[in-house]
Amino acid sequence: MIAVDRNKCIYCGGCVGICPVNAMTLEETIITINDSCIDCNLCVKFCPVGALEGSK
Amino acid sequence: MIDCLIVGAGPAGSVMAKEMASRGFETLVVEKRQEIGAPKRCAEGITLRGLKYIGIDIHPLGISGRIKGAMLYAPSGKKVVMEGDEMEGYVLERKVFEKDLAAKAIKAGARYMVKTQAIGMERENGAWKVRVRGMDGEMEIKTRLVVGADGVESKVGKWAGLKTVNRITDYHSGIQFEMAGVNADEKYIHLFFGRDVAPLGYAWIFPKAFSANVGLGILEKAAKMKAYDYLKKFIEEHEEFFKNAQPIEINGGGVPVAHFTRMVADGVMLVGDAAQLVNPIHGGGIARAMHSSVMAAEVAEKALKKGELSEDILIEYERKWDEEYGEKTRKLMKLRAFLEKLEDKDFETLADILEGEDIYSLTQAKMTFFLKKLITKPSLLSLAKKYLMD
Ligand SMILES: Cc1cc2nc3c(=O)[nH]c(=O)nc-3n(C[C@H](O)[C@H](O)[C@H](O)COP(=O)(O)OP(=O)(O)OC[C@H]3O[C@@H](n4cnc5c(N)ncnc54)[C@H](O)[C@@H]3O)c2cc1C
Ligand code: SF4
Ligand code: SF4
Numbered sequence: 001m002i003a004v005d006r007n008k009c010i011y012c013g014g015c016v017g018i019c020p021v022n023a024m025t026l027e028e029t030i031i032t033i034n035d036s037c038i039d040c041n042l043c044v045k046f047c048p049v050g051a052l053e054g055s056k
Numbered sequence: 057m058i059d060c061l062i063v064g065a066g067p068a069g070s071v072m073a074k075e076m077a078s079r080g081f082e083t084l085v086v087e088k089r090q091e092i093g094a095p096k097r098c099a100e101g102i103t104l105r106g107l108k109y110i111g112i113d114i115h116p117l118g119i120s121g122r123i124k125g126a127m128l129y130a131p132s133g134k135k136v137v138m139e140g141d142e143m144e145g146y147v148l149e150r151k152v153f154e155k156d157l158a159a160k161a162i163k164a165g166a167r168y169m170v171k172t173q174a175i176g177m178e179r180e181n182g183a184w185k186v187r188v189r190g191m192d193g194e195m196e197i198k199t200r201l202v203v204g205a206d207g208v209e210s211k212v213g214k215w216a217g218l219k220t221v222n223r224i225t226d227y228h229s230g231i232q233f234e235m236a237g238v239n240a241d242e243k244y245i246h247l248f249f250g251r252d253v254a255p256l257g258y259a260w261i262f263p264k265a266f267s268a269n270v271g272l273g274i275l276e277k278a279a280k281m282k283a284y285d286y287l288k289k290f291i292e293e294h295e296e297f298f299k300n301a302q303p304i305e306i307n308g309g310g311v312p313v314a315h316f317t318r319m320v321a322d323g324v325m326l327v328g329d330a331a332q333l334v335n336p337i338h339g340g341g342i343a344r345a346m347h348s349s350v351m352a353a354e355v356a357e358k359a360l361k362k363g364e365l366s367e368d369i370l371i372e373y374e375r376k377w378d379e380e381y382g383e384k385t386r387k388l389m390k391l392r393a394f395l396e397k398l399e400d401k402d403f404e405t406l407a408d409i410l411e412g413e414d415i416y417s418l419t420q421a422k423m424t425f426f427l428k429k430l431i432t433k434p435s436l437l438s439l440a441k442k443y444l445m446d
Contacts, residue, residue, distance in 0.1 A: 010095075019221070020221050047282070
């Protein structure tokens with residue numbers, strides 16, 4: 001599971017474009033992640049501000 | 057059923073909308089944001105040459121800064137200046153510029169729905185049924201053609217079965233503060249290189265009317281911290297520019313610096329960032345996004361008139377694109393691979409041996425002279441090796 005820190009997220013949408021299973025969506029200012037997430041942590045690595053955190 | 061549904065009202069989407077509507081096709085644009093163009097994910101730089109080449113006029117209100125060249129800084133601060141007609145450009149005000157493009161499309165007859173997100177699509181009897189969600193709930197739109205102008209977040213391509221997922225090795229992590237009070241020569245854009253400045257990318261200052269876009273892009277594989285941390289460090293270490301500067305806006309985004317996706321499927325065309333159409337060296341994508349739409353519309357017109365929207369017909373767009381940009385992009389990818397091997401001392405050497413015009417030639421994918429320069433001096437041999445070896 002990926003957690004989004006809303007204090008940090010600048011809703012740039014960049015993470016959405018790197019998710020291999022299309023689990024992420026940006027709606028206005030809110031990133032949502034659906035159940036298809038495979039915990040690859042690519043979005044975590046990409047995020048320019050460190051707003052995403054993996055479970056590990 | 058409509059002729060053309062465009063997902064996304066960025067530069068690619070609105071230019072596509074204008075091109076299609078002005079040809080008399082029933083065109084609808086859905087944009088998920090409630091305000092077109094904001095917040096920007098962009099440093100807003102564009103060259104006059106690029107604009108002229110694709111024949112796009114910009115309303116003066118969309119222009120915030122006028123640029124006559126670029127200053128490039130090696131890690132030590134050593135500077136190379138690039139000037140000349142080719143370097144002239146604008147720093148845009150994107151939220152005005154994008155609304156200007158939308159207004160032009162609307163004038164040509166396109167319809168727009170903002171705060172309306174495409175959430176899925178299915179193929180049905182040779183057409184697409186696209187589901188959208190907006191303030192008035194969900195609805196389905198039937199269309200003969202879907203144009204994915206949905207930027208790096210693109211889902212249209214994925215829904216159509218295209219492999220558009222970006223790779224972390226080819227996708228810059230970008231961050232930017234728009235700042236007031238920056239003290240930098242406003243006739244130039246300023247670009248900063250170095251492993252500790254912006255690993256495998258660069259930092260920039262793009263001056264605007266009463267502010268400047270200050271940002272950087274990095275590749276994760278060489279980064280020791282987040283892009284945001286590099287930006288804070290960059291600002292701290294450059295008092296000469298930022299002593300009295302304060303942020304008035306924060307931006308970020310992903311920049312696809314490699315193009316590998318297919319651009320069409322049955323009844324589907326991808327334009328702009330959705331198809332990774334960005335210059336792999338500097339990450340500029342506004343001009344290419346608009347140009348791709350101009351090309352896509354020419355092919356879409358023929359296809360819609362024939363009533364034949366299969367991948368085999370639409371592929372002509374991809375071919376046109378390749379003809380125009382394929383070779384250049386491949387060379388620039390080679391240059392990018394070279395740049396990614398450089399250490400700080402190499403940047404210093406390059407700042408010594410290259411003039412502004414040389415760097416311009418390199419960005420235009422003219423490389424032969426560069427290799428000649430490298431192999432004539434023994435001291436440059438290690439650079440030549442880095443250049444020649446893949
Ligand atoms: C930090 C940074 C700096 C940059 N600096 C420059 C620069 O100085 N010069 C330059 O030329 N380029 C620059 N770029 C690149 C440039 O911003 C892009 O190439 C350009 O915006 C691409 O235009 P586009 O229309 O393809 O996509 P976008 O401008 O991203 O537009 C896509 C639109 O689609 C909408 N959308 C997405 N999904 C949906 C959906 N499901 N339903 C409805 N709407 C949707 C989005 O909200 C968005 O409005 C920069 C990029 C970044 C990240
Ligand atoms: S990449 Fe980070 S900052 Fe950007 S939308 Fe995703 S979580 Fe937010
Ligand atoms: S961890 Fe991987 S699969 Fe899960 S949301 Fe992030 S990128 Fe997608």
